[in-house]
Amino acid sequence: MLSTHQLTFAYGPAKQFAFPDVHCANREALLILGRSGTGKTTFLHLLALLLKPKSGSVTINQTDLTQLSAAETAAFRAKHVGIVYQKPHFVSSLSVMDNLLMANYLANKPQDRDRARSLAQQLGFGDHLDKRTHQLSQGEQQRVSIARSVMNQPDLILADEPTSSLDDENTDRVIKLLTEQSEQIGASLVVVTHDQRLKDVFPNRVNL
Template sequence: MIKISSLAHVYDKGRRLKFPNWEIADMEQWLLLGASGCGKSTLLNIISGLLKPTEGEVLINGTDLYTLPARKLDRFRGRHVGIIFQRPHLIRSLDVLDNLELAAVMAGLPVDHERNLSLLAGLGIAGLAKNYPDELSQGQLQRISVARALVNKPDLLIADEPTSSLDDENANQVIRMLTTQTKDNGAALIIATHDQRVREHIAKTYLL
């Protein structure tokens, strides 16, 4: 269960943002909506443990993220939160399978080769396991980042505009896969978007 309470962030330029309290139960799927510039990314960064808020707390399964020391926070994020970015970031010098393994290694978990392969198969890209990122399309790369976010069986999956750089077909596929795969893996899902194509798939919304 994820819970944020009395969260506020003050930017370098002095602008102050307050975020409404939010509770996400296990395996719930939410949309994070809001006009651009209203702090969607900031909130996602705070929830995923990348950005320390000025006030308030973030609890993930009872752990208060920002009371953890930096090293433990990094590890906690690696193990419990999967993040999908607007642009798929993969390590170019490693092939697809190595990119998935990297997620486990960086989080200090054992590599589960079978699981990685079945994740790729579930996303319909099992044939790309030995390809390098430079050889793949945006849609394929985004699917791989979905797979990577799921490698460590996270409690929470966070996606920041995952479809904005994709065409309709790819966007639909990625959304469908995101929702079904997170369910299958028992994770909660937050998608920040202003993409209408996503709205059809998810009912719960949190508005900024």
């Protein structure tokens, strides 16, 4: 379960944000919509504690992340939070399979090749596991990023523009995977986007 309370952040005196309180229960999905410049990605980074808020709290499963040390935050994030970044981040020297297994490694969990293969098949890149990520299309890279985010069956899945580079068919596939994984593992799902195609998919939504 995710909840926030009176979150604020400032890049400087001229650029400050105050975000609405949100609540997302286990197996529930929340869509956060907004145009460029409204702070969508900033809000997502606050939820993941990649940024430290100026004030307010972020609570995941009764743990207030703002009260953790930097090392505790990194360990908690690796085990409990799956992140789909707007621009995928990979280790270019590793194969697609090894990039997926990196999520297990960072969380000090056993490498689960069977889960990696299953997710790859569901997302349509099962034939590319031995390739390097730079050999994939932009859409394929996005789907690998999504698979990696759920490798550890996290308590919270955060997706930053997960469908921005996808056509309608793959958008449906990605959203289906994210929602199914959220329901199967009991995770809260937060999707941050400007993609208006998604507003009819998620009845629970916030506009920034």
